[in-house]
Amino acid sequence: GESVGLHLPTLSVQEGDNSIINCAYSNSASDYFIWYKQESGKGPQFIIDIRSNMDKRQGQRVTVLLNKTVKHLSLQIAATQPGDSAVYFCAENIQWGGKLIFGQGTELSVKP
């Protein structure tokens, strides 16, 4: 499958710092990308999305960057807060099937 292993990559940051979470996607035909946040015991929660005709999109405290040349996505979180601690997944959407393909996930830990 697209996600492997039991040990997620971990990013540990200090409260107030900026966080950058990276993701490599698999299919050059993907045209829609979404970042999800998943807290323990909950389903994935939508954070921000971007279409393939854009290379940057900003939301509240979050920015997504898309580099189609190297098939890379990043999520930037400004002024990270303890409530941002969670596992973050990128997902790509191939229009024909409508399914989401999820990346491995990164566990973000914010130290107060």
Add this chain to the structure above:
Amino acid sequence: GVTQSPTHLIKTRGQQVTLRCSSQSGHNTVSWYQQALGQGPQFIFQYYREEENGRGNFPPRFSGLQFPNDSSELNVNALELDDSALYLCASSPTRGEGGYTFGSGTRLTVV
């Protein structure tokens, strides 16, 4: 939002299970995902207007139904130990356009 039931379930190997999902109002597309511990969700299948509209790499013992009233079911026959996972339902306005809203999932344990 999207609601799923039950939240937790324990079944014995070989049994059958039905998981239920109530989609967000106005969403005509529902997808089901399996999430093993420590991994990202894996696509099982998608239903659009009550017909299967895409399937992932899961055997036929995984089946589903979508009903006109924004509800859907995931059925798994002949349960195996490896079926233990979090099962997530996600709905969207139209075949993925506008993003997907996920439920909190059903934690299935097969013993």
